[in-house]
Amino acid sequence: MNADAQAQIEADIQSDKARNDDLPKILYKQAENSIIYLIKGDWNKNSIANVEDEIAQLESEIIAASNVDKIIIDLNKCGNIDTSGAFLISKILETAKNHEREAKIICQNEDLLNLFNKINSYHWDYTFDTVRYTGIALFGKKVYDTWKRFYNELISSLNFMGHTILCFWKAVLNPGHIRWTPTFAIAESAGLNAIPIVCVLTFFIGAVISFMGAQTLNNFGATIFTVDLLGVSVLREFAVLITAIILAGRSDSAFTAQIGSMKMTQEIDAMETMGINPMEMLVIPRVIALLVMTPILVLFAIFSGLAGGALVAIFSLGLSPTMFMSRLQEVGITHFWVGMVKAPVFAFIIAIIGCRQGMMVENDVISLGKNTTAAVVQAIFMVIVVDAIFAMIYNELDV
């Protein structure tokens, strides 16, 4: 739409508002001990913005004029008045009454009088008792609230984890109760479909490590050790960490949104009343699917990470493929297991965080968005923290 047309529309709207409207006016006449206000013009939601300040001023004048004890509002000359206009006029009455002045309305139009009576029949007797914090108190409150939220979240997460482990154990003891259809569906959508992205990302990571490593090691004349660097870092850390972070972003948000929207539409309540345990139906299949699929994804990640590194090493650094392979064999299988052991642990963490946040969605759209964000953030946070814990343990074990 061009500017002219826009201006035309604006003008139309203005004229639409102004067409029938006489601007609101309030005239007043002071007799010995009374003030008569004469209301003229149309008082509606669009026009009263012009007289808002005037009314406020009149109110303060009424309070100040101590010799006046009678306020009369004459509505017989007024145009159309809607609720907002009537409300504004009523404010004069209200002020007068609150300061022990006699106040009344003169009006022959019965409908209008009814409107005024209706507005004056409501009582604003409710006050919002919110305590406002400022300065250092506000800071203290924020710190306290954050700590409390963190603490509650931790307890409830552990609670949920315990519950899931219990259900999982029951499912293992009684495999007939595992819902295989959703398990396979989730294994496909969360695991199988993630293979391309996992491969592409780790491929690039592998290539980058090769490049960076070669540049630095070249200074010491130790270019060949690039292969060791690549092998160790991909096998131990990058493959599993990148996979876990992709799963946290890709699958956890899906888990929370799926379970959360089921919660919002009371589907989970319905399940419970039918005697279906939502943990068994929704959480356990997701946990199993991720437990199975994450190690497979990590395997793919390792291969494509090494492939990326190898490509750079062979074509850019001039290592022969045979040399690369023989060097890689020196790296040792331990590093592979060190990385692989972490996969199911991360899978479990990711699955239960996503499911828990989904179960905690309440009856509104806001909490769905909030919990989806929380699921991804918490999952990535926990993956990195647990990875650090693993590193410390391995350090102590000397592996």
Add this chain to the structure above:
Amino acid sequence: MKYDNAITPILDIPDEQKVICLRGIKNCFGTKCIHENLDLDVMRGETIGLVGGSGAGKSVLLRTIIGLNKPTEGMVRVAGIDVWNDANAKQRLPQKWGIMFQDGALFSNLTVIENVMIPLREHTKLSEELILELAELKIMMAGLNLDSAEKLPSELSGGMRKRAALARALALDPEILFLDEPTAGLDPITAGNFDSLLNELQASLNLTVFLITHDLDTLRDACDRIAVLSDKKVSAIGTLDYVRGNAKGWVEEYFSGPRGRAALA
């Protein structure tokens, strides 16, 4: 009674007295048409109730009138503005109508009072303080306590949500109020209170009300005229007594079923 003779969909009254004017409405989805050649006039100041079987196209008709569902053919005029052909309709109409959707359609991330303040903020130049006070007034007019003003829609009961939605619909002092099943899902006492609230508001605010309902009590207590939607058009219209007296086909079944008899006894 001024509505006694208004028993045809097209009324012989001056255009400015017709708040809603539908001519030759046709609504088709694929090859299936649910409205064909539908005419309807709504007079200023009346409460008209639209009834019809499930799937008769009541909600589609409402959506056509309020500019959400473009009719295949036909003209819709609301408050003298052509809803589908006037280039400025989308800017001019929201000030003239208030719409209460079936489930309230309150913005779930805002409190009740913020929901009511939205149209006022959007369409007027009033001070924030006055807007707040006006919103409180509308909430009380809709029969809610101010205790609920600071609550989120998800914290309200079904009946309270409907009232909050009504308060939002009333925020701009509309000429026309559209209500989609205002009493559905409410207990009979709450529904009855809603009907009398509607009557009261209509009298003091001079509203024209267009409502869709299945509730025979609402038809009896709150509506001046009733329009029956069947056979793809308004097949019968008039006061409740008239429509009942001349009932044929679906309408007869509607009023003479056990529920109809009980409500109208």
